[in-house]
Amino acid sequence: MKQLDLMKELHVSSDKKIVMLILDGLGGLPGPGGKTELQAARTPNMDKLCRDSIVGLSTAVAPGITPGSGPGHLGLFGYDPFECQIGRGVLEALGIGLDLKPGSLAARGNFCTIDPETGVITDRRAGRIPTEKCAELVEKLAVITLEGVKITIRPVKDYRFVLIFEGKGLEEGLTETDPLRTGEKPLPVEPLNPAAKKSADLFNAWIAKAFQLLRNERPANACTLRGIAKDPGLPSYEEVYGLKSCAIATYPMYKGLSRLVGMDVLDAGDTIATEIATLKAGWNRYDFFFFHVKKTDSAGEDGNFDAKVKVIEETDAVIPEIMALKPDVLIITGDHSTPATLKGHSWHELPILLHAPDIRIDQVSSFDEIACMQGGLGHIRHVDIMPLAMAHTDRLNKYGA
């Protein structure tokens, strides 16, 4: 965590304001018309801003690596996604808006099918049961109690659920029970260190009770647990950067990720319009605004090129409202690419725009993946973004004499 230590050591206070506008899954690939989503979108405001900014391409995690939402955002926030890892259980909990108390353990659960005779798994996802069925099964399992532990269980989507244990003496370092292939039995939870023994016993006790309750169900007559983890205890934005920071986001996952780094999560409604209203209302109270637009990613995941173009255009339309607030630094990029042609997250670099004082304006006049190849920022990494934002708001002391 060298960079975080450096930021902690060098930062000073300032009253300059930073807006980080993240269009989730922004980066794209040429669609049917030969243009990327950003090229196809009519974005007069981004292009105007571009002529007065420095742009480039940013790698979310590492070349060729497709990030999930966790690593994608950790990088944007300046936390090395390889050093700072967030357990799968924690991410699932954040994704449905559950708060994790320090010390609690969260696991991602998968309903699965086992052969009642042999006990081996025949379908790791129980035929991808619908979410309603998942909710019904979760309700059945909610009756399980264990001494000294407060248990929370919630459905997520399809065959997935979240299981949280809250109590004293719970420790990380637990193996997963999914053998990751069919034809094998679910594994027991094993402690990877002596301190985690008690937690392993508790999870195994819970699993035994769950299997009893599920034994007559079909196809979901068992379950596995993965990624059992605590809140990673990341240092806060206040601590690392000295920034009073807030998150303006519409989806639980991004609110949860922001909370992990100590941002205040503002009530931002459901639309870009309500998010903008939230930005304006909170303007005087914060130094740093993480502004998250979700639907570029959703459209990309759906393979809906035109819908993604439309969300980009909607976002472009509110840029004058952001600029009217006179942020000292405005960054526009995404957490990862989600090209509609790939219907999923991808490893491709993100176009990034930095509008700030003391920049060297480059010659790029269109904000898209191809034009940004010629940008003055060159090719950077997501973790480089926050130090630049800090420098351009006069928040970093000199390193060394």
Add this chain to the structure above:
Amino acid sequence: MKQLDLMKELHVSSDKKIVMLILDGLGGLPGPGGKTELQAARTPNMDKLCRDSIVGLSTAVAPGITPGSGPGHLGLFGYDPFECQIGRGVLEALGIGLDLKPGSLAARGNFCTIDPETGVITDRRAGRIPTEKCAELVEKLAVITLEGVKITIRPVKDYRFVLIFEGKGLEEGLTETDPLRTGEKPLPVEPLNPAAKKSADLFNAWIAKAFQLLRNERPANACTLRGIAKDPGLPSYEEVYGLKSCAIATYPMYKGLSRLVGMDVLDAGDTIATEIATLKAGWNRYDFFFFHVKKTDSAGEDGNFDAKVKVIEETDAVIPEIMALKPDVLIITGDHSTPATLKGHSWHELPILLHAPDIRIDQVSSFDEIACMQGGLGHIRHVDIMPLAMAHTDRLNKYGA
């Protein structure tokens, strides 16, 4: 120190010569006329060279990080500025031309004001007393003796001085005495390891005597000590690169930094003209020439755009004399940016030019911050420069079979 180890392992000898021309604080930002200092300067020789070179932009330390002279030059010399740190006391000593014997400890001293009643610091810089007053107080403190230690004390500038202890058994790992805020008493020097106990005692004994001698002075009736450190013992240029190297510089700081990596420091006079004469006179004796031009930085620090332009033009004018010597590799860059508009060091990348055999000449024909965005070197880091210089003089064996 992976890169240094690699250089040690791979280097072979060659009689090809490398000139590294460093314009201190070279990088700039657009000034009143919309051009950077380099763009505004008339630099026919650099531009001519540029058409026959490969150029790019180089980050001194890391994105967003503004380096002091120490880290900026360590990077140029190929030493990772995060791994190789030079104590503040050592830098101050080098800055006024003092040589540090191996094993000696150097501290930066600050005269300060304390409340005679309570002992708390009321002004950490003693009202920024003039250098003459500082010299007078230093003379007063020069009478202090301690058994087994040779003490050297010298004024630096304003309220700052340097204190060096030379003797046996002196060890690093000592805390600073400046509480970094007013209203608190100076702290004692504490050893951070058992071996440093004796050194801590010696510094504390010196401080007690110094406070006695200063007690009737106003406003400087006390002092604090910071950055107590030894010469970091960096491996030499000879060892790392197999290069017979020399430094041609006019200011003590840069001579001192060069000496830390084992360069011979030549007597280079006070002007670019005397530096050029020194380069010519030493040409047959060395493989590597660190040629340092100071006044680009001084002008930038003064916020004097035109003066910085003038120093760039003066340097440009001597390039034909350098080229007449037929260096195999000529590198032109800076240790960090010092934009006149910011009146200080900054984090912005440095334009860099590499003129060498076996390069791929790019399409850039003007040596400045904006044109170099399109250069063939792309965006590199200072620590990448020396390996390139080594490669282009046929000094590096193949890595691996």
